[in-house]
Structures are given as structure tokens and as C-alpha cells.
Amino acid sequence: MKKSIILSFIMLISVATSFSQETIVPLWLNQVPNQQITDEVELVESTGIIRISKVQNPTIEVFLPAKNNATGQAALICPGGGYGILAYDWEGTDIAKWLNSKGIAAFVLKYRLPDSKSVIESYKAPLQDAIRALRTIRYNAKKYNIHKSQIGVMGFSAGGHLASTLGTHFNEVMYTPSDRIDQESARPDFMALIYPVISMQNGVTHNGSKNHLLGKDANAELIDKFSNELQVTTDTPPTFLIHASDDKAVPVQNSMLMYSSLIKNSVSTEMHIYPKGGHGFSFGHKQGHVNSWTDLFCTWINNLEE
Template sequence: MRFFLFLISLSLFSSPILSAQEVTPLWPEGKIPNSKGLTLKHIEERERITQVSSPNMLSFFPPKEEQNGSSILILPSGGYHHLTYNLGGIQLAKWFNTQGITAFVLLYRLPTSPDLIISENGPIQDTQRALKLIRLNAEKWHLDVNKVGVFGASAGGHLASTIATHDDDLSKINDNLDSYKFKPNFMILVSPVISLGDYTHKGSLGNFLGEHATSENIHEYSNEFHVTKNTPPTILFHAQNDPTVNPMNSLLFYEQMMKHEVKGSLHIFPKGKHNIGIYNASSLTDEWKTICTKWLKEINIIK
């Protein structure tokens, strides 16, 4: 199938989404998997999307002379209840652009959507499809297919780590993207939800699994149990005093990385609560961006 990149409609003129250079729909019309076929409205308030009418990907390109071939897919946070797409997406994309990295912000279906047949599969399918689309368009966008990463904070971190640790391809719809790789080459996790067990963020658990929150599914999506030697290099940032997502989530994931010899780095800041992001009041916490850049250079994602 051919995918058309189109400029954002003037009806979004008052929205920060307009700052994206391109918008790419994830699925051909009428072929969205795991859908009941309902017509949904786009619901948004205070730069928080609570219902996605059509999943898509916002593209942010650095100047051509600064582009280094690496790219990253940003999964906005919001506890699987909403997408904080501006502060937790667009502003991060602009920062990645300053590092020469092409960035994409994913507006994925939330598991609370009434249109989904299997609620938890929706965000997984959209993320897998987005990573395939990036690789499909790599030549046109001047990207290296082996330098495609994923960024996730809070519940976005759970989604990112799910994609990186689970092998089942739920995004196949019998088109030319079926054969493309969806696994990221590297991963950046900030205050991530990893476990759905003892240390979970209950809101994320409830929204993600809902009535499917069986012991089997809780184990299946507690991603510390699914780290293998094939898990991509990962850097984690967390605050010790995070009252929302227990830092044990990051520690559990990193412990398994160590056991399976996965390249990576873990940084626990003494302060920062659940506010580690593009703008931070604490100068120490704000160092996460500097550390992140140096780590990306160390693993040869950027030069």
C-alpha cells in the first residue's frame, strides 16, 4: 500500500500539533486491526488527548545538514488514559532534533477506546506499525534502519519496553509492511512503568488490562520477566522520591539487563519525583538529557 504524507489540516491551527512537519496515518483506511469499526471523535483538553480518532505519527526533522541518520519514536505518557502529546511528545521531539535525531511522536490508540476488540493490543499494534513505517521510509527520510530507537516515559515506558521485549507481531494486515522489523535498536526509558505486579502504577494497570487483568496477563506484561540477550541497549532514568511510579520498576528491569548482559545504563536521581522531562526545576535531574546524549554517542547512535 502507498501511504500519503499530508500537511495538518487548518482545523488544527490552534493546536501545538501544527508544529509537526508531517503527519503519517498508521493504517490504510478501513484496515485498522482490532477495531469494531466505530467512528470516533478526537477528544482533547488542555493538550491531553483522551480519545484518538485515527492513530497517526507526527514527524519532526532536524536541518538536513545536522541530520545524523538516527531516529526515535516517542510514546507520550498519560497512564494509558490520555496522551500528553505536547510536553511529553512534541517538546521532546524538538530537543532530539537539536541532537541531529529525527523524531516521531506517536498518537496511539488508548486501551480505554470503545472501538478496540482487545484493549491492550491497540497501543502495541500502533507502535509496532509506526516502527515499521519509519523503516519503510528510511531512504526518503535519510535514516539508518539500524538506528531506530524508542522513547517512553511513565506508561509510555511500559509500552516501549513491551515492544522491545515481546516478539509477537500483532500489526500484520497482509500488506507490504508485514515483513519489516518492529523491534527498536535502542531504548530510552524515563520514570517507566515496567512491572504490573507489586510495584505497578495501578492506574496504568487498570487502564491497560481492564477486565483482562488476570494473573497470566499481569505476568505477560510485567516486562522485567521478558528481558533476554536480544533486548536492545537501554538507558533508564528515575527519581528515588517518585511517588507515582516506584523506582523499583527501573531497578527490576536493569537487574534483568545485567543478568542477560544487555548493554545499558541506570540513573536514579535523589529528587525529581515524577517530573523528569524536557523541563526540570532541579539542576541535577536536568542532567538526564546530557547523560542521554553522551550515552547515545557511546553506543554509536550519534557521533
């Protein structure tokens, strides 16, 4: 009897352990680059959606489908929030759970925000975290049951700017390599940009995102550098674009300029522009037929060539 109880207890511990795999993974094992010690504290608020600001410890949150459902594809998700906050569930964890239902592994990026007092050079921090995150996922591909050549990035609004920055600046040296993770490529294998900020140019950009990322007095060189429609090359990954014509926050011209540059550089691209939907619609459940974008994305990614 005692042996039976002990055996059952051991089995319970084993099952619990299998379900308690690390889901929050710190990106930086030692010192976070481009960061200084301050009295700033990370802030998490929940008022309809979870908003995170003043990020101090960048992480990825891991969401994996059942092994038998897994396609081998994966997406690094960059939530939006104007580079001032992260809409962490609205454009992050909720999206990850949906991707899992399609057999796609998902990793929600909690990236540093450029106006944090702890960040030294504002515009570098989000991209540093995105590069490290993509490399971390690729380094652990076997552990996560994904293919190294099928790891993309998905971004919403300002997160779409970060995603497109990763897709056009992945070869830049943004920090000093420190371990084997940093030997991995940071190039995403695809980009999904959902109502994205793309350009930093006046008249097209989202001023809030621009001011947070680059500052109000950014010079022309920095503005051009982070206007990602100007940074597309033939090595930019295949891209999926979604936008609404009536977007009053991030003009639809952002996606249109990106699409034009991608086509010019012979990059495989698909774009869908809806007449209505506004901005920040996430799944678009209450925004009419804009909610069909998720089906369009699934069709697109299922037909991507490896």
C-alpha cells in the same frame, strides 16, 4: 516583467511545497486492526499541556533535523499519560524538537488508548500501533535520511511501558500483515525509558496504567506477560533508564527491576537514579539537577555501537 512575476510565483510555490511535506502520517492505510465503529470522538484538550484521549486514528508526527545536521539516528517517542491520555507536547512534540537540535530524527506516536470504546481487545491496541509505527519509520528510512539500524524508541511513564513492551515483544504477531511495511523488523535498536512503568505486578506497578491496559480483573498470565522485566532476553535492545527515588506515582523499583533483568541477560544498559525529581518531570527544567538527564542521554546515544 510578466515572465519575471510568473517565475517568482512558481519559485514561491516550489518553496512552499518543500516546506509542506507530510508531517502527520496515518499508521494504517486501510482498516485499523482491533477496532470497531462507535460514536466515540477523539478529544484534544489544552490546559497547560496538550492532552489527547479517545484516539481514533493512530499516527506518527514527523520531526526532522536539517539534512546537514542529521546523525542518521531516529527515535519513536511514546508520550505518557497512564494509558488514559497522551501528554502529547509535554512528553512528545517538545521532546522531538529537542532531539532534532541534536541531529536526531523524531516521530511522535499518537497511539490508541486501551479504554477507548472503539478498541476491541484493550491491551493489544497500543502495542499494535507501536509495532506498525516502528516498521513505518524503518520502511521510510531513506526518505527520512536515517539509518535503518539506528532507530530506537523513547517512552515516558506509561509511554515507557509501551516502549519497553515494544523492546521485549517486537517478534509477536499482533495483527495480520497487509503490505511491504509489515515486512520490516519491529525491533528497536535502542530503548530510552524515562521514569517508566515497567511491571504490572502488585506493589510495584502504577495501578492506573495497569487498570487501563489490562483491566482490574486481569489474570496472572496477562499480568506476567506485560511485566516487561520478566520478558527481557539477550535480543532486547540496549537500554537507557532514568528515574527519581522520590517518584510517588511509579516506584523507582520499576527501573531497578528492568535494569537487573537487562544485566542478567547481558544487554548493554545505563541507568541513572536521581534522589529527587518526582514523576512526570519531562525535561526537568524546574526539578533541580534531574534536568541533566538529557545530557546523559546524548552522551549515551553518541557512544552506542551501530
